[in-house]
Amino acid sequence: MDTIKKLLAAGKFDVVLNQLQERMLSDESEERKDALYYSAVALRYLGRLEEAHQRLDALLDCWSDFGRGHQELGHTMYALGREETALQAYYQALKLNPALYASWDATARIEAKLGNLQQAELNAEQAQFLQKQPKQVVGALNLFHEGKLFKAERICRAYLQRNPHHVEAMRTLALIGAKLDVLNDAEFLLESVLVLAPDYNRARYDYIKVLQRRQKFPQALAQAKLLRSDEPYNPLYKALHANLCSALDNHDEALSLYDELLSDKVGDVAGVYVAKGHLLKTLGDTKGAVACYQQAYQLQPLFGDAFWSLANLKTYRFDESEYQRMQAAVSANETRVEDKIHLNFALGKALEQQEAYDESFSYYRRGNVLKRETSQYKSEVLSQRVDAQVEYFDRDTVARWTHTSAQHRHLTPIFIVGLPRSGSTLVEQILAAHSQVDSTLELPNIPAIAHELNGRQVDRKKPLYPYILDELSAQQVEQLAQRYVDETRVYRSEAPFFTDKMPNNFRHIGLIKRLFPEAKIIDARRDPMDCCWSAYKQLFAEGQEFSYGFDTLADYYRDYLRMMKHWNQVFPGQIYTVFHERLVNDPELQITNLLNHLELEVEQQCFSPHQSDRSVKTASSEQVRQPINTKGIGQWRKFEAHLAPLKKALGDVLSEWAY
Template sequence: MEHIKKLLAQSQFDQALELLQQERDTLSGDAYKESLYYEAVAYRYLNRLEQAAETLSSLLTEWPEYGRAFQELAHTQKAQGKTSEALQSYYQAIRLNPALHASWASAAKLEASRNNADQAERNQQQANFLLRQPKQILAALNLYHEGKYYKAEKICRAFLQRNPHHVEAMRTLANIGAQLDVLNDAEFLLESVLVLEPNYDLAKFDYIKVLQRRQKHSEAYKHAKELFEKEPGNPLYKALFANLSAALDYDEQALTLYDELINEQMNDDIAGIHVAKGHLLKAIGQQQDAIQSYQSACQERPDFGDAYWSLANLKTYKFSDNEIAVMERAAQDSRTHLNDRIHFCFALGKAFEQHGEHSKSFDYYQQGNELKRGTSHFKPDVLAQRIAAQREYFTEQKVKALPEVSVNSNVTPIFIVGLPRAGSTLVEQILASHSAVEGTSELPNIPAIAHSLNGRQVQADTPKYPSVLDELTPEKLMQLGERYLAETEIYRSGALFFTDKMPNNFRHIGLIKTLLPHAKIIDARRNPMDCCFSAYKQLFAEGQEFSYGLDMLAEYYRDYVDLMAHWNKVYPGSIHTVIHEQLVENPEDEIKALFDYLDLPLEPQCLRSHKAERRVKTASSEQVRQPINAKGIGQWQKFEAQLQPLQEALGQSLMEQWDER
């Protein structure tokens, strides 16, 4: 396309059009996309505005997330005198690609013409900020926002080799790392930026977001409070502070901030504020208020897939025919943002499942999973290798040879492990009903320790962990165990036991038993078909990338079963298994056995755990507030035909083992 760009730069628009149309049939993919874009540019400069608009319509039908195309559409609409539509398109362009300085500048002028001076000034400041950046960094920013992360990374790294302390290049590289889930690198880079420029608030904002994703909520809260107090009128800072207040259970503070944001109407994502408020209300058990918040988000932005999925994710909400029609139109509309379309597909899967239309339900679940999988960087072979490394390192001989560690604490963590959607939230609810047990959440601290032991490798061929444990002294191992207890203290308030419900900790039981030998391990297990299908139907807020394909789910479940068998062999008698179906069928005996394992007396309220008043942040929040029941057992059988590939991938041997349990 370089020759086309030169022709346009020389104002040879007719020649550019002629060449583009000659080459059109030979192009595909990104090249075809760019040709349509440049054709629209040429039409606009020739004042053939209707043809420009038609070309852009075709372009955006095929690529609805192409921010630059929305910018060109806005330019065209502005030339047509459609200033309201133009402003809307500029903001859509900015939403998709915040590095488009021309959109910021043009939106600033349009806001000024409407006497919106404050917004005009904010827009112009952002345009000026982008124009001050070196052209390489501006190019990297554009590539980053167009999803071309590796190209953007290459440009940033080359630039930083020549300019090692350029803070915007470091910040951009950090954001690329965060997008690629290399969160430790992103955190390190942003910390370095803030050492060089302590008052760089945009970098601090990004740093807080990374800390938030790493669930370092206490540290993130401290920085978010500083930003908010420095600039209380900034809606982005207020929303971030509200979210972190919610994460740390400062409920009243968070709800007040959310209400202020909604009433002030300053934030450009009011629908997102309604959803965040709904999540908090759901966690604290105010379901009807949560529903109202989610519905307000739907009204605020009808194409906001997350709002509809949040309703579906209550598991108890029944969609009306009108709501289903709205979702179907949005899911099938090529202009709907990909992330919204993914949410709509999962929500529609749930809606049609409730209506008994199982074939249509599965079609939407499948479509949602395929779209989500297409956005993932998950590598099943890397995970399988890391699971194998656990088996190879933690042999019976190695476990006996590792130093004995004794942490300085009278608090006992209870790790509830397994697969997502295996009934672990119910187990935690039962445990947390006991006067000596405190329920926390899915804590990220053990995976973070494992990640730090692996060093700055990301997906190395030969990870350092777990064999790096051989290099650690007993004192260092004790420090790591005490680090876990210190980091999790913010989630506790003094009980003798506390739960950590991160399901993926089953991959780190060797590490847990090395650092915290007094820890209790509960394996929450469920019928393989029910468990895998339930995970397949779930759109997770983050992580669990293995769940977006039946083949990956089956492989992960098999690896889980094999690894748990290994842990039971090398740590005999240390792990208590709770079979969900047995818990449902015979709750009193199973609950008594659970507390016998913990050496705790059974308390009457543990048999009525659904009445416990505590926050629950997982997808099962509404289900565990109902008496124990068999509603979730055998759900997969309604989809037996569609789930034949899953059954085959799990294997006859595994299914027979389950039936013989």
């Protein structure tokens, strides 16, 4: 497209249209996207505005998350004299790509014309900020927001080699790192930016978001308070402060901040309603959560997360008017891909409730297809990592380990591992009811340690981790263990046992036992068809990218079984498997056996975990507030007509399954 750009710059718009004619019919997605976009630009310059509008409708119908496409729609609407429509298009462009100078500049001019002088000034400041940045940095920012991460990273790194302390280039590289899940690098870069520019609030906001993703909530809250002290009335910063209070179980303060934001009616009000709804759901106030989610979709009819949040309650039933709202929203051209994903999953749930299983499946499938298109997950990468664990950890290696006396030895962590939707939340709820057990969250700390040990090149043929453990001294091992204890202290009280329910920790049991030889491991296991189907129809907040396809689900389940078989050989008798089907069919016996294995006294409240008033933040929060029951067994059979590919992919796993 470089030639096309040069022709546009030279004003040869007819030549551009001729050259792009065939490319608009291309089977190559990116080529067709660019052809539609640049042809719309050429048509606008030629004054053929209605044709340009039609071209942009075709573009955004297929690529609704293309920021520059919405910006071009804004230019076209403005040229047609439809300023309010143009303003909406520009803001949608900025929501998708805040590095678009022309959109900030245009919204500043239109807002000033409409008399909204404060907003016009803010937008003009954003435009001026971008205008002052080097072209390479703005170019990298644009590529980042368009999902072209590795190209953006190359440009950023090349610029920083020549200008090592350019704070915006450092911030951009940190954003790329965070998007690629290299969170330790992103955190370090943003810390460095704030040393060089302590008043740079944009960077501080990004730093908080990285700390939040790493579940370093106390540090994030301290940084959020700095932002608030500098800009106390900024709704974005107030909402961030509220979210962090919620994460740290400062529920009253969080609710107060949410209510302030809703009263002020500034910022992303619909998003605040959803956040407040999530907190109320966590606290067990389902009625209040429902009211918040409904307010959110009434404010923003295309807000897919509001509808999915209702569906994700598991116990909520949509009425006909809500069903019609979702149908209209999922079909609208202007609906973003992210919202369409949420809407498809919500419609799947709504139709499942109506027992319209064929139509329900079609929406679940569409949602999974759209979600998978945004993912870079590769099953073979996990298989290679499992191979490395199996190769490195054997009984001889474990026998050579030495351990020193450490401060944390009075604590016994209980790691609950397995697949998502395997019944692990019920196991955690049972243990959380015990007087000697503190429950925490799905903590990211063990995967984070593994990630750091593996180094920057996570996809190398032979990873550093776990082999690098040979290079660690006993003191360094103890330092890692103490770090885990320190970082997770905020979630615990004074009980001698505490849970960590990160399911993906099944890959790191060797590391866990290296750090904590006394750790208890609970493997929560469920029928493969029920487990995989339940994961397939669940839209996870983040992670679990393997769950959006039958093939990747089956590969993941198979690697999980292979990994657990190996761990049971290396650590015989040290891993306790809880079969969900046994647990719900005979809870008294199974709970007693579980507590005996953990060397905990049997306490009566563990048999009624639904009566606990603790907050639950997983997708199963409403389900574990009901008495233990067998409703989840065999749910996949309602969709059996569509699940032959999943059965085929699981293959021998099904024939070997027994509980």
